[in-house]
Amino acid sequence: MRKRTLISAAGMLASSFVLSACGGPNTVNERNRILPAATDNLGNAKVEPISLTIRHTQVKDTQKKRFAMLQDAVKATEAKVPGLSITLDGVEDKVNRFEKLRAEMAAGNPPEIFDLFGGTDTRDYVKADRLLDLTPILNELGLIDKFYSFDEFTVNGKIYGIPMAGYVEGLFYNKKILAAHSLNPPQTWDELLAAAEILKSRKITPFAMAAKDSWVINMMSNTMWVRTAGVESIEGFLDGSRHWTDPSVVEAFSKYDTLVKKGYFQEGSLALAYAEQQNKFSSGEAAFMFDGSWANTPLLDMEKSSIVEDLGFINFPAMGGPGDGFINGGWSNAYGFNKKLNPDQLLAVKEFIRQMYNEPMQKRQLMEEGMPPAMKLQDVSNVNPVITEILNVFSNAKGTFPAYDSRIQTKVREKLERGMQELIAGRTNPVSLMADIQKQQEASNKEEAHTK
Incomplete structure (x- = not known):
């Protein structure tokens, strides 16, 4: 798989451009040229109202800066x-x-602008003819070459989403806890298990984990089966060349089950929502937490986190398979746009893109939120050391792979999420679970083939 280079911690210049937050054509003149203002009874120009709705997902307390x-x-x-x-x-x-x-x-009535997930979601909405083709707009605004990747939002050569930030998933760890027990950040699965056993024996929770929100469980399991089965496994499930019942896939879920059975996860995890996972870790009560780079925001909050000075981030340890060294990362979240925009709304959308996607905004996002940029930045100086670690892990990975739920069909994802909760509860085992998932995969593949 092609490696996606992000930016180095040393501040490598990824490109030589700086975009102005107010750059581009004058929207007032552009609107008047294309849609001349109406006049009132006295012949005075009046401006017709334009309305847009932006559906965003910045609703949590930890997302206040991004919402601002x-x-x-x-x-x-x-x-x-x-x-x-x-x-x-x-x-x-x-x-x-x-x-x-x-x-x-x-x-057929989405908002004019909305938070859009890449991969399967985007392809489904393109198939339903709901998304605006952004290719000509990005070319017009001179942005087409300013981004790292539009891959997850490109369908049949056309771009339908503009990513705002990148992400990478990996293992956060508490440097203070590991040092106190003479442990190094684990580089292999055996080292991870050994550290977990030592920590548990000393009454320290090895892994912060909240399993009530089922998607949280599969962040780590996704990386684990890619480790043992390889980065091609997800596409293989879709084309039938690989199976969830393959020994290399079952191996990963069996090893996950080992973590469950040995009690290395946070107690009572099935009753805990996602925020409780971060709370457990940020309070210094757990040594490890598998999460995405977006989690650094609450973890680096001086008012709410007790581990700001002790936070570290590494790629998940090697498990002896073909996927060792790869990392779940990319640019999966974007803004998408309703295809049914009127000419006035289209002009407003272009201006929103100018204001939202530029170097100052992307740098601010990196500095304040620690989110890897979607655009190639000239200046990456003065970044928090933990964010530098995250960017380094992204850059130094052997390669990247997309989150499985950006590719796998909805019914397969839902069955895997429920099944993993059952695994944690002790109501199923890896072999039975994978057999059930494979049956659903075959049914979903068949259903998808019939609709093409």
């Missing part, structure tokens, strides 16, 4: 576009992705 960036971009856009009024509609990420947006797409 969106608000600033909205204010700047409204100031540049006469008559424009933008409504911000905040919805929790998973509710937006799996419930609300999906229903709106089925009905």
